[in-house]
Amino acid sequence: MELEDLKKQLAEIEHQAKSLAAEVTHAEALRQVKARILGKKGTLGKLMGTIRDYAPEVRGQVGQALNAANKSVGRLFDECANRFREKESAADSARAGAFDPTLPGDREMPGNVHPVTAVQWEIERVFERLGFTVEAGPDMETEHYNFEALNIPATHPARDMQDTFWLANDRLLRTHTSPVQIRTMEKFGPPIRCIVPGRCFRYETIDASHENTFHQCEGLMIDKDISIANLIAVMRLLLREVFQRDVKIRLRPGYFPFVEPGFELDMSCLICGGDGCATCKRSGWIEILPCGMVHPNVLRFGGIDPHVFTGFAFGLGLTRLAMMKYGIHDIRVMNSGDLRALVHPARLAGPTITGTLPLVIHGAETSGDAPGG
Numbered sequence: 397m398e399l400e401d402l403k404k405q406l407a408e409i410e411h412q413a414k415s416l417a418a419e420v421t422h423a424e425a426l427r428q429v430k431a432r433i434l435g436k437k438g439t440l441g442k443l444m445g446t447i448r449d450y451a452p453e454v455r456g457q458v459g460q461a462l463n464a465a466n467k468s469v470g471r472l473f474d475e476c477a478n479r480f481r482e483k484e485s486a487a488d489s490a491r492a493g494a495f496d497p498t499l500p501g502d503r504e505m506p507g508n509v510h511p512v513t514a515v516q517w518e519i520e521r522v523f524e525r526l527g528f529t530v531e532a533g534p535d536m537e538t539e540h541y542n543f544e545a546l547n548i549p550a551t552h553p554a555r556d557m558q559d560t561f562w563l564a565n566d567r568l569l570r571t572h573t574s575p576v577q578i579r580t581m582e583k584f585g586p587p588i589r590c591i592v593p594g595r596c597f598r599y600e601t602i603d604a605s606h607e608n609t610f611h612q613c614e615g616l617m618i619d620k621d622i623s624i625a626n627l628i629a630v631m632r633l634l635l636r637e638v639f640q641r642d643v644k645i646r647l648r649p650g651y652f653p654f655v656e657p658g659f660e661l662d663m664s665c666l667i668c669g670g671d672g673c674a675t676c677k678r679s680g681w682i683e684i685l686p687c688g689m690v691h692p693n694v695l696r697f698g699g700i701d702p703h704v705f706t707g708f709a710f711g712l713g714l715t716r717l718a719m720m721k722y723g724i725h726d727i728r729v730m731n732s733g734d735l736r737a738l739v740h741p742a743r744l745a746g747p748t749i750t751g752t753l754p755l756v757i758h759g760a761e762t763s764g765d766a767p768g769g
């Protein structure tokens with residue numbers, strides 16, 4: 397081969413080596429490419445052995461050309477190998493850096509019960525101490541249990557007070573927990589002492605103080621000689637336990653078809669101490685729950701003789717109570733999945749009153765007429 401041809405061929409090999417070196421992505425591929433070019437049977441390796449075939453007077457030049465090409469290709473591959481080594485050690489140190497035993501662990505968000513659940517448990521504890529059972533009933537109710545048996549016949553205007561989700565199967569989503577009063581009377585008969593915490597539904601336009609899904613806690617006590625005095629005593633105890641202080645209460649006449657007489661129970665405003673503030677609409681009182689003596693018709697529907705037994709019932713708005721207790725001003729927070737609402741009760745192991753712990757998430761304030769009356 398002429399010297400000139402050899403030089404051309406070497407240039408080609410160098411060019412090929414360069415493009416191959418640029419393509420390889422890992423050390424093993426580089427080793428193979430290197431063998432194909434520099435190995436004994438490689439393109440350049442084979443040429444290295446041809447030096448003896450040249451005439452002595454050009455051997456010097458041939459040797460120089462071969463050595464130069466060999467060196468240049470070798471350097472190219474060395475650089476390439478270095479690049480891989482650097483990459484690998486960077487990856488190693490990154491791996492090593494991922495575990496630093498001196499760093500604190502990842503902080504877990506503490507789990508917490510929903511404010512409504514927290515209040516529900518608290519109320520259950522209070523009533524269980526008084527010998528009440530905790531009952532449950534279906535969310536999907538019949539018209540009979542939700543209305544008829546509670547002294548609200550189809551023609552009764554009180555049905556208009558409760559906007560109802562009617563279902564395709566002629567049932568409805570219960571508008572209150574009161575249907576379980578009847579179910580419990582049927583199941584156990586008198587005497588009865590029970591509470592019924594649970595979810596209720598109303599076809600409401602949602603705003604800061606109205607939700608289509610909320611929680612109530614029904615209470616029912618039936619025995620011989622139960623009077624309003626028992627009702628007042630139990631309500632006062634309940635509120636004292638929930639708010640951890642003595643609260644003043646008052647009863648106002650209120651109309652609910654399933655009680656007679658019926659009352660609205662108010663509690664002195666804990667935020668202003670009765671002086672009047674925005675929360676209590678300057679009245680010093682906060683409407684807490686409707687209650688009353690169980691209507692004789694309701695007792696009859698439950699299979700109980702109203703001439704022998706009397707009882708009281710109340711409907712506590714659990715959602716409302718949780719809002720008051722934890723200072724949540726917007727009911728939409730309750731079903732929103734906003735984690736701040738869940739973190740909140742953790743701070744409330746101690747004394748618990750609103751006012752000092754405002755959690756205003758949507759910036760709105762309740763108008764005071766929460767649902768679930």
Ligand SMILES: [Zn+2]
Nearest residue numbers: 665668673676
């Ligand atoms: Zn007030």
